[in-house]
Amino acid sequence: MIGLKKRTAKLVCAALAVCMVLSLCACGKGDGTKDSAKNDPNHMELEEYELDYEKAEIKKDTDDRDALVLTMKFTNNSDKEASYMWSISEYAFQNGIGLESTSIFEDMEKYTMATDSQFTKIQKGKTIEICTAFVLNDSKSDVEIKFSPLLGEKESKIVIDLATLTRKDI
Numbered sequence: 001m002i003g004l005k006k007r008t009a010k011l012v013c014a015a016l017a018v019c020m021v022l023s024l025c026a027c028g029k030g031d032g033t034k035d036s037a038k039n040d041p042n043h044m045e046l047e048e049y050e051l052d053y054e055k056a057e058i059k060k061d062t063d064d065r066d067a068l069v070l071t072m073k074f075t076n077n078s079d080k081e082a083s084y085m086w087s088i089s090e091y092a093f094q095n096g097i098g099l100e101s102t103s104i105f106e107d108m109e110k111y112t113m114a115t116d117s118q119f120t121k122i123q124k125g126k127t128i129e130i131c132t133a134f135v136l137n138d139s140k141s142d143v144e145i146k147f148s149p150l151l152g153e154k155e156s157k158i159v160i161d162l163a164t165l166t167r168k169d170i
Helices: 002-025 114-119
Strands: 043-046 049-060 066-076 088-094 105-107 127-135 143-149 156-160
Touching: 043 143, 043 156, 049 127, 049 156, 105 114, 114 127
Parallel strands: none
Antiparallel strands: 043 049, 049 066, 066 127, 088 143, 143 156
């Protein structure tokens, strides 16, 4: 009887050891692939598209108003050519009030806008840098920006703390 108890105890200990090893293997940090990108708060998967928030700045818009300018990477994972403008819906709020989209000059002499890249079509699997801009209601309150596919359901959001941003005037 004692031999059976020892054998059972050894089997239970071995099974527990195997479970512990397997659970430790599952706790890895990730290797920089999509699995670890899913845990990145700056990475948003929107059905057939991906957005990666890179930075935000406060600039003057074409009407000399303070504007929040976001720079992001837009990736097209759909089977068709796509542009950010015709693929993603975006809404910004400050203190629960919707913010107006705006235009920011990138080069006054050439009349190029920071938001021009939103119209650039890209093929499946390609990524481009885009900018989007919103007129600020005040210079202190956080801004919440919601993104969703133009014809989809999934929604992601980021919150920008204006106190952490730099002002960049042209």
